[in-house]
Amino acid sequence: MKIVVGHLYPDYLNIYADRGNIAVLARRAAWRGYDVELRPVLIGEPVRPGEYDLLYVGGGQDREQALVAQDLVAKAEGVLEAVAEGAALLAVCGGYQLLGRSYRDFHGTDLPGIGLFPLETDAGETRMIGDVLLECELEPGERRTLAGFENHAGRTRLDVGAHPLGRVLAGFGNDGESGWEGCRVGRAVGTYLHGPLLPRNPWFADWLLAQAFAHRLGDPPELEPLPDDLETEAHAVSARRAQLRGGRR
Numbered sequence: 001m002k003i004v005v006g007h008l009y010p011d012y013l014n015i016y017a018d019r020g021n022i023a024v025l026a027r028r029a030a031w032r033g034y035d036v037e038l039r040p041v042l043i044g045e046p047v048r049p050g051e052y053d054l055l056y057v058g059g060g061q062d063r064e065q066a067l068v069a070q071d072l073v074a075k076a077e078g079v080l081e082a083v084a085e086g087a088a089l090l091a092v093c094g095g096y097q098l099l100g101r102s103y104r105d106f107h108g109t110d111l112p113g114i115g116l117f118p119l120e121t122d123a124g125e126t127r128m129i130g131d132v133l134l135e136c137e138l139e140p141g142e143r144r145t146l147a148g149f150e151n152h153a154g155r156t157r158l159d160v161g162a163h164p165l166g167r168v169l170a171g172f173g174n175d176g177e178s179g180w181e182g183c184r185v186g187r188a189v190g191t192y193l194h195g196p197l198l199p200r201n202p203w204f205a206d207w208l209l210a211q212a213f214a215h216r217l218g219d220p221p222e223l224e225p226l227p228d229d230l231e232t233e234a235h236a237v238s239a240r241r242a243q244l245r246g247g248r249r
């Protein structure tokens with residue numbers, strides 16, 4: 001059985017090895033006997049709802065965001081419909097910002113977003129850089145930690161009632177003040193966490209895979225556990241670094 005992953009703008013939005021997240025999804029699916037068909041979605045190409053089980057968009061500097069922003073608006077209907085009908089989605093940093101309503105960049109230029117996430121972002125004077133540690137509860141009663149790396153000028157404000165991805169234990173997060181990081185809308189998750197994120201957070205990679213399978217199968221399948229010793233060690237190292245160095249609120 002296979003899932004189809006749509007990778008938006010792999011040629012423009014890919015910093016801090018964000019495309020490594022795709023490699024992890026494909027490998028963890030393959031280790032369970034599933035196939036991942038990867039379809040790049042470039043500028044000028046449509047997002048056809050129903051075609052993808054998971055959509056992915058990476059991060060990028062203001063310049064790259066400006067190069068794709070108008071094209072992403074032209075894809076808005078497809079992305080919004082795909083998520084509304086149950087596709088999973090992971091958006092990182094610059095991609096996360098453009099899936100909100102707008103991003104005002106470092107020079108004060110307003111880039112339109114598509115409004116999937118109920119939030120807006122303005123670039124500040126300084127960059128928020130460093131290791132990050134979050135506490136998440138994507139499934140009721142299941143508290144887990146996410147460890148990653150952030151580097152952004154953007155300060156993201158969630159709307160009242162919006163669901164953050166997690167609570168900041170160490171690091172800056174959405175704005176360095178609210179104590180929250182990321183945003184979640186159903187099976188769609190936006191985050192500032194680079195790294196790439198998924199190699200050092202195998203539970204989250206499996207949660208995303210299960211959401212993508214749920215889109216194809218109806219319910220998220222139980223994925224057999226994998227021997228994640230290396231991944232668990234990478235998480236521990238990243239978490240320790242965040243606790244030692246992460247930005248202090």
Ligand code: GLN
Nearest residue numbers: 059060093094152153154
């Ligand atoms: N250009 C955006 C910012 O600075 C996003 C950066 C990124 O994707 N790392 O906030």
